[in-house]
Amino acid sequence: DAMVIQNPRYQVTQFGKPVTLSCSQTLNHNVMYWYQQKSSQAPKLLFHYYDKDFNNEADTPDNFQSRRPNTSFCFLDIRSPGLGDAAMYLCATSRGTEGGYTFGSGTRLTVV
Amino acid sequence: QKEVEQNSGPLSVPEGAIASLNCTYSDRGSQSFFWYRQYSGKSPELIMSIYSNGDKEDGRFTAQLNKASQYVSLLIRDSQPSDSATYLCAVNLINTGGFKTIFGAGTRLFVKA
Secondary structure (H helix, E strand, O other): OOOEEEEOOEEEEOOOOOEEEEEEEOOOOOEEEEEEEOOOOOOEEEEEEEOOEEEEOOOOOOOEEEEOOOOOEEEEEEOOOOHHHOEEEEEEEEOOOOOOOEEOOOEEEEEO | OOOEEEOOOOEEEEOOOOEEEEEEEOOOOEEEEEEEEEOOOOOOEEEEEEOOOEEEEEOOEEEEEEOOOOEEEEEEOOOOHHHOEEEEEEEEEEEOOEEEEEEOOOEEEEEEO
């Protein structure tokens, strides 16, 4: 089945230790997104790729970076995780900008 | 004013009843509207999309859009305990700056057996 896969499902990292979250998709969607969601809050867009074009949200901290080496894969790098970065990180894809998203299962990040 | 507003709930309805979830948005340039269901600890799942004024039905779900009043709603008929989840409203806005999807914080629905 076509899907969006995130790895790992759970990630524990030490304060300040770089961490990378991964996302892959078999839907051949051209747009990929990274969202951060904290408990009982709306998902917050960090950035998205429209094809190869990278779009950073104005309020996304510099601590967060992203890479999309090809259509199928996208990575979220957190250079120096702080306690406030503990959250669920959601990868999503869409075909163009008109339709809804397909989300991956998410990665729950814990910072200790 | 938040860009997309939802009552956080919880909204509690008995099994078999109609659950009515509401969402208002602030930007009149909004063009596409979505409802996602999110179970606790899971990721959101798209359940309905609506693009023009009026009603759109899909099984037990009906989405209603009123652009003049800037609200979108979701009705769930014959509610089941398995419908207990948080329902997120999302709005797509396309303007000269590009496009953006804004999510509401969600309404928690609890269906009592």
